[in-house]
Amino acid sequence: xxxxxxxxxxxxxxxxxxxxxxxxxxxxxxxxxxxxxxxxxxxxxxxxxxxxxxxxxxxxxxxxxxxxxxxxxxxxxxxxxxxxxxxxxxxxxxxxxxxxxxxxxxxxxxxxxxxxxxxxxxxxxxxxxxxxxxxxxxxxxxxxxxxxxxxxxxxxxxxxxxxxx
Numbered sequence: 001x002x003x004x005x006x007x008x009x010x011x012x013x014x015x016x017x018x019x020x021x022x023x024x025x026x027x028x029x030x031x032x033x034x035x036x037x038x039x040x041x042x043x044x045x046x047x048x049x050x051x052x053x054x055x056x057x058x059x060x061x062x063x064x065x066x067x068x069x070x071x072x073x074x075x076x077x078x079x080x081x082x083x084x085x086x087x088x089x090x091x092x093x094x095x096x097x098x099x100x101x102x103x104x105x106x107x108x109x110x111x112x113x114x115x116x117x118x119x120x121x122x123x124x125x126x127x128x129x130x131x132x133x134x135x136x137x138x139x140x141x142x143x144x145x146x147x148x149x150x151x152x153x154x155x156x157x158x159x160x161x162x163x164x165x
Contacts, residue, residue, distance in 0.1 A: 037074065040066050077127040079142055080119040085111040086138045095134050097121075111136065 010016035033055045040049040049066035051074050064071040087099050087109045098112040098120045112120045121130045129135055 037062075038066075038070075040070060072127055077118070077122055077129075079139075080122045080129070081117050083110075083113075085119065085136065087111060087136045091136050095131070097131070097136060 007016065035053045035055075037051045037053060039047060042048050049064075049070070051066055051071060052063050054061045054063055062074060064075065087097050089109065091097065092099065092109065099109050100112050101109055114120055116124075118124070119129075121135070122128075123130050129139070
């Protein structure tokens with residue numbers, strides 16, 4: 001049986017001549033880092049938005065460039081689970097929102113949450129807001145894409161690369 005010492009000696013004196021392995025040409029398919037799930041067009045046929053998946057090194061993200069109502073089947077109202085949805089005191093004078101008041105927190109008045117972590121005003125069956133027409137300003141101004149530097153909602157924590165450090 002060939003030992004590591006025998007192999008090292010054969011390499012050193014030039015007597016080690018292994019057969020060349022046949023190399024096959026293999027074509028790898030291109031990996032799409034973005035997949036468009038749905039596109040939206042106006043009545044003139046101009047593209048007005050899209051919903052897409054983006055594959056990153058740390059997971060899969062869903063990105064929206066469309067109206068909120070169009071995104072709901074994909075996002076399942078994830079924005080309604082964000083912690084700390086602020087309500088302004090002036091809004092409470094006009095509407096009777098279900099709120100928590102906490103003088104210890106940075107945001108003193110926030111929308112109440114159910115045990116599942118979602119806003120009390122979210123209809124669990126339709127995943128739509130029960131007070132949509134009169135929702136707080138925080139909800140009205142929120143957009144789930146949240147700017148170019150933010151990648152959208154993370155769908156998967158799957159690790160695509162591993163580090164051995």
